[in-house]
Every structure is written in C-alpha cells, then in structure tokens.
Amino acid sequence: MDVSLAFLGVSFVYICFLNILFFRKEHIKNNETAVFSKLLIVNLFGVLIETSCIFSIYYLGTQSLVVKIVNKIFLLYFLTFLILFNDYVITVIYSNISAKKQLILTKLNRVLYLISSLMVILLPIGIYYKDKTMYSYGASTSVIYIVSFICVIIWIIQMIVHMKEIKRKKCIPLIAYIIGASALTLIQKMNPALTLTTSMETFLMFIMYHTIENPDIKLIQELNLARDQAEKANNAKTEFLSSMSHEIRTPLNAIVGFSQALLEEDIPDSSKDEINDIVMASDSLLEIVNGILDISKIEANKLEIINTEYNIDKIVKELVPLTKTRIGEKPIEFKVNVDPTIPKVLYGDHTRLKQVILNLLTNAAKYTKEGWIEFKIASVIKNDICRLIISVEDTGIGIKPEKIDKLFTKFDRLGVEENITIEGTGLGLAITKKLVELMHGNIVVQSVYGKGSKFTVAIDQKVIATEAKETKEITNADIESVDCSGKKILVVDDNKVNLKVAERLLKSYNVEVTTVSSGFECIEKINNNEIYDLILMDDMMPKMSGTETLHQLKKIETFKIPVVALTANAISGMKDKYLNEGFNDYLSKPIQKPELNSILIKFLKGGK
Ligand code: ADP
Numbered sequence: 001m002d003v004s005l006a007f008l009g010v011s012f013v014y015i016c017f018l019n020i021l022f023f024r025k026e027h028i029k030n031n032e033t034a035v036f037s038k039l040l041i042v043n044l045f046g047v048l049i050e051t052s053c054i055f056s057i058y059y060l061g062t063q064s065l066v067v068k069i070v071n072k073i074f075l076l077y078f079l080t081f082l083i084l085f086n087d088y089v090i091t092v093i094y095s096n097i098s099a100k101k102q103l104i105l106t107k108l109n110r111v112l113y114l115i116s117s118l119m120v121i122l123l124p125i126g127i128y129y130k131d132k133t134m135y136s137y138g139a140s141t142s143v144i145y146i147v148s149f150i151c152v153i154i155w156i157i158q159m160i161v162h163m164k165e166i167k168r169k170k171c172i173p174l175i176a177y178i179i180g181a182s183a184l185t186l187i188q189k190m191n192p193a194l195t196l197t198t199s200m201e202t203f204l205m206f207i208m209y210h211t212i213e214n215p216d217i218k219l220i221q222e223l224n225l226a227r228d229q230a231e232k233a234n235n236a237k238t239e240f241l242s243s244m245s246h247e248i249r250t251p252l253n254a255i256v257g258f259s260q261a262l263l264e265e266d267i268p269d270s271s272k273d274e275i276n277d278i279v280m281a282s283d284s285l286l287e288i289v290n291g292i293l294d295i296s297k298i299e300a301n302k303l304e305i306i307n308t309e310y311n312i313d314k315i316v317k318e319l320v321p322l323t324k325t326r327i328g329e330k331p332i333e334f335k336v337n338v339d340p341t342i343p344k345v346l347y348g349d350h351t352r353l354k355q356v357i358l359n360l361l362t363n364a365a366k367y368t369k370e371g372w373i374e375f376k377i378a379s380v381i382k383n384d385i386c387r388l389i390i391s392v393e394d395t396g397i398g399i400k401p402e403k404i405d406k407l408f409t410k411f412d413r414l415g416v417e418e419n420i421t422i423e424g425t426g427l428g429l430a431i432t433k434k435l436v437e438l439m440h441g442n443i444v445v446q447s448v449y450g451k452g453s454k455f456t457v458a459i460d461q462k463v464i465a466t467e468a469k470e471t472k473e474i475t476n477a478d479i480e481s482v483d484c485s486g487k488k489i490l491v492v493d494d495n496k497v498n499l500k501v502a503e504r505l506l507k508s509y510n511v512e513v514t515t516v517s518s519g520f521e522c523i524e525k526i527n528n529n530e531i532y533d534l535i536l537m538d539d540m541m542p543k544m545s546g547t548e549t550l551h552q553l554k555k556i557e558t559f560k561i562p563v564v565a566l567t568a569n570a571i572s573g574m575k576d577k578y579l580n581e582g583f584n585d586y587l588s589k590p591i592q593k594p595e596l597n598s599i600l601i602k603f604l605k606g607g608k
Contacts, residue, residue: 004195011202012047026217031091046077046198062127071136075120083113119143133192173208241296245289249568256282256590257501291427298434310350326365333372342379347462352435359428360455364394371395384463393454399447408433484604485510492522493538519549534603535563562603
C-alpha cells in the first residue's frame with residue numbers, strides 16, 4: 001500500500017505539472033489536442049479518486065457505503081478514461097477512414113459508455129481488504145473488466161488489420177496502452193497489494209504529450225509575422241526594381257535614340273565606331289535591366305505567358321543574325337538546322353520562346369572560343385500538338401559535372417575564375433528555366449568540361465495551320481525606304497529629352513513632327529481641329545496619364561487618329577494591356593529603329 005501511495009504521489013505531482021505545461025501554452029484546436037486535454041483532466045481526477053479509495057478503505061472499512069460509492073466513482077473514472085482513449089483511436093489513429101464511419105464509431109463508443117456506466121452504477125460492488133491488499137469485486141467491477149477486455153481485443157485486431165498505419169508516431173500511445181494494461185494485470189496478479197492503474201495512465205499521458213501534434217502557436221505566430229514581413233520586403237523589392245527599370249530606361253532612351261540618329265549623319269568612320277560601341281553598351285545595359293525585371297516578376301508570380309499565333313521560321317530568321325553578331329570575329333562555325341516540316345502557324349508565347357532560345361545561343365557564343373555552335377529545332381507532332389525540341393550545342397569551355405546542379409540558380413556564375421573576362425549577371429539560365437517551366441516545357445543540359453555543352457528544351461505548342469497564312473511581309477527594302485513625306489505626327493511626352501529624341505528619330509522619315517508635353521495640350525490640339533496621321537503617346541505622365549488622355553480623346557466624336565502607346569514599362573503583358581485600353585499599338589522605350597519602322601509602315605504606309 002505504501003508503494004502504491006508513493007506511486008500515486010509521484011503521478012499526482014507529474015500530472016499536475018503536465019496539465020500546467022499543456023494548458024499554459026496556447027495550442028491549436030484539433031481532434032488530438034481536444035481528446036488529450038480531456039484525458040489530462042480526467043487522469044488528474046483519477047489519481048485523486050484512487051488515492052481516496054485507498055484512504056477510505058483504510059479508515060472506514062470495507063462495509064462502509066461511502067467506500068462503495070468512492071470505489072464506484074473510481075470504476076466510472078476508469079471507464080471514462082477508456083472511452084476517451086477509444087475516441088483518440090477512432091479520430092486520430094484511424095484518421096484515414098471516412099468521416100461518416102468515424103461518426104458511427106464515435107456514436108457506438110458513446111452507447112457503450114452509457115450502458116456500461118449505468119451497469120457500474122446499478123450493479124452491486126464488494127470491497128476486499130486484507131494484509132494491505134485491497135480491491136473491488138462483484139458485478140459492477142466485472143463490467144469494467146469485460147469492457148476493457150473488449151476494447152483491447154478490438155485495438156489488437158485493428159492494429160493487425162492496419163499494420164502499415166501502426167508505424168506512425170501517433171500509434172505509440174495505443175501500443176503503450178496495450179502493453180501497459182497487460183503488464184499491469186500481470187504485476188497485480190503477482191503482487192495484489194499494488195494499485196497502479198492511474199499511475200500507468202499518467203505514464204501514458206507523458207507519452208501522448210510527446211506524440212500528439214501540438215505545435216507552439218506562439219512560434220507559429222512569430223514565423224507567420226516573419227513570413228509576412230519577408231513578403232512585404234520582397235514586394236517592395238519588386239516595386240523598386242520595376243520603378244528602377246523605368247527610371248533607367250528614360251535616360252537610355254536618349255542615349256540609344258541620339259546614337260542611332262547620329263549614325264545616319266555624315267560623320268567620320270572612327271566616330272561611327274565609337275557610336276556603335278555606345279549603342280552596344282546601351283543594349284547590354286538594357287539586357288541587364290530586363291533580366292532583373294524579369295526575375296523579380298517571375299518571383300512575384302507576375303510574369304504571364306501570352307499565347308498568340310506565330311511562325312517559328314520568323315523567330316529563327318531574327319535569331320540567326322543576332323547570334324552571328326554575338327560570335328563576332330571568333331573562329332566559330334554557326335550551323336542552323338531547322339526541321340522544315342514544323343507547322344507554319346503555331347500557338348504559344350513567341351516572345352518568351354525567342355527569349356529562351358536567345359539566352360541559350362548567347363551563352364553558347366559567350367562561352368565558346370572556337371569550333372562550332374549548332375542550333376537545331378526538331379519536332380514531333382501528335383494530333384494538334386507539336387513538340388518543339390530545340391537544342392543549342394557548342395564546343396565551348398563546358399561545365400564541370402559538380403556545377404551542373406547550380407546552373408539554373410539565379411546570380412550563380414560557374415567557374416567565375418575561368419570566365420572572369422566574360423561578362424554576365426548569372427540571371428540568364430535562371431530566367432530561361434523559369435520561362436520554360438511557365439510554358440510547361442522542360443530543359444536539360446549535357447556537358448563535358450573543356451569540350452562543350454548541349455542545352456535541350458522541349459516545349460509543346462498547339463498547331464494552328466501547317467501552311468503559312470498570306471501576309472504582306474515587311475522586307476528590308478521596305479524598311480530602308482520608309483519615306484513618310486507629307487504625313488503629320490503628334491508626339492506627347494512630359495520629358496523634354498524624350499521629345500527631342502523622338503523628333504530626332506522621326507526626322508529621317510521626312511514626317512512633320514509636332515511635340516506637346518502633356519495630355520491636356522494634346523486634347524486642346526485635337527479640339528482645335530488640328531489634323532495628324534498618328535499620335536505617339538507616352539503613358540506615364542503626371543496629372544493626366546497617356547491612357548486617361550486616350551479615353552478623353554475617344555469621347556470626341558470625330559476622333560479617328562491612330563494612337564500608339566510609348567512606355568518605358570517594358571513588362572510582359574504590357575502590349576495586351578495597352579491594346580485593351582484602346583491604343584492601336586505599343587512601342588517600348590528605348591525606341592529601337594526596327595520597331596519604329598514597323599509602326600510607321602503600319603500606320604502611315606498601310607503595311608502590316
Ligand atoms: P551569365 O551567362 O550571365 O553568367 P547564365 O545564367 O546565362 O548567366 O549562365 C550561368 C553560368 O552557366 C555561366 O556563368 C556559365 O558559367 C555557365 N554556362 C552557361 N551556358 C554555358 C555554355 N554554353 N557553356 C559553358 N558554360 C555555360
């Protein structure tokens with residue numbers, strides 16, 4: 001009996017401590033914590049009731065009514081703990097069974113509880129106490145033995161049936177209960193003076209405390225706060241990069257525009273070379289700005305894939321000269337091999353596809369000193385889907401096998417030691433991979449260090465037509481001979497330098513250019529019945545944006561002049577945004593000569 005009391009004392013202290021520990025901490029509300037909190041409180045009372053049983057028998061004797069009542073309360077406690085543990089088994093351990101089945105089992109559990117509690121209360125109980133050994137007997141106690149036996153048998157059967165589930169951490173309390181109950185029966189058979197029921201259950205509580213899902217809410221809240229702050233910082237970064245890109249583009253517009261215009265002047269060859277260098281340097285700067293903008297858009301999930309009909313041959317035609325320029329004077333043979341059976345009209349995001357291929361071709365040109373570069377496009381057609389298999393192979397410096405995994409990580413430039421002289425930001429392949437993924441394709445790389453590399457991209461595109469549609473192609477001859485004499489253009493921009501650039505660029509087309517520095521002045525001119533053939537309108541203007549000005553202009557009944565948006569906001573999806581707003585087309589800054597040519601041919605010469 002002394003040993004039993006010692007066990008009960010320790011159990012009481014421990015269960016009090018566990019209750020304080022658990023209830024002091026804010027915990028998530030789920031099935032596990034709900035059942036566990038009930039079990040904790042019930043067990044605390046259990047320890048007190050079992051102690052009361054011992055003292056009452058000791059002081060009042062076996063025949064006292066109080067002793068019988070206290071013993072019945074203890075039997076009810078035992079039953080309550082058992083039934084609650086059944087709840088734990090049903091809702092937590094067999095969580096994979098349907099909610100409906102769980103509900104039926106829980107209800108059956110409640111019925112079992114009700115019937116057996118009634119039987120415990122109504123049936124007779126006897127108390128045995130001799131030589132420090134005390135226990136209850138009779139029909140009331142037998143009910144508990146029978147219910148415990150049934151439960152343990154059901155648990156064992158369930159464990160055998162759900163063998164795979166048993167390996168989970170949450171099943172440990174169930175196994176511990178079965179082992180504990182069996183060990184307890186055995187110990188009490190050998191030493192009837194020991195009463196260890198609630199102590200065993202307290203030990204079970206200790207196990208459950210460590211196996212149930214009970215994350216620290218405070219920590220979660222702190223982590224959520226940290227995540228929100230990181231997200232805010234990331235958004236601020238995206239905003240910053242986007243406005244930076246705009247700010248950098250505006251002065252770049254002046255540099256590129258004036259350099260291009262200067263090239264058309266009668267100037268010495270040495271100066272032309274220098275101006276060409278200025279144009280190339282501006283192009284590199286623009287590439288870097290675009291790269292940073294792209295990666296931040298991708299990270300903010302703001303980069304959209306815009307699918308339209310396109311012709312792959314046209315993309316190849318544009319990419320070949322660009323790559324040749326990149327190769328420059330290096331002794332590299334550039335081989336182009338495009339499958340002629342690729343359907344002529346495909347559906348996909350040709351701008352992004354071109355960007356992906358250009359990145360790979362630029363890298364091949366950058367990282368190859370001599371030998372050859374092969375650009376190949378093969379295709380596999382299945383129903384109306386054409387899988388484009390695009391590969392770029394080179395005999396360049398190659399990539400070390402251990403570095404291949406890091407290849408697509410942003411800002412990671414491999415072997416910086418080796419390619420220290422080759423300029424780059426380490427963004428190209430990170431963007432390429434993300435773009436390929438956004439287009440639901442994949443990219444693989446094979447490389448032998450010192451020998452060369454091969455990048456292969458596979459992308460599925462919808463087939464629209466196998467033959468090309470009839471369109472009036474703009475030829476180089478067309479472009480060179482754009483003469484728009486007699487035509488009038490109105491340029492609207494709040495930035496004086498930009499107006500000067502536009503004026504200077506348009507000079508070579510022989511058009512009559514009028515410039516105004518706000519939307520209000522533009523509306524005034526139209527209201528004064530001034531006639532123009534085209535309006536180039538900057539969007540980002542203070543007080544009244546280009547878009548707002550256009551909306552005002554559209555309200556004028558007689559207004560029929562085509563309006564082209566001019567913007568330094570070169571984010572993907574911008575063209576569609578401007579077309580939706582009612583603009584007739586879109587020109588991004590810095591204004592590039594070929595794009596300006598196309599716009600002028602389209603709106604002033606009736607071309608496509
Ligand atoms: P960048 O070229 O601006 O450094 P990328 O993301 O395009 O950035 O490429 C990441 C790195 O992968 C490069 O720094 C280079 O070390 C390596 N790399 C990419 N393409 C090739 C290639 N064709 N041959 C050898 N190394 C390459």
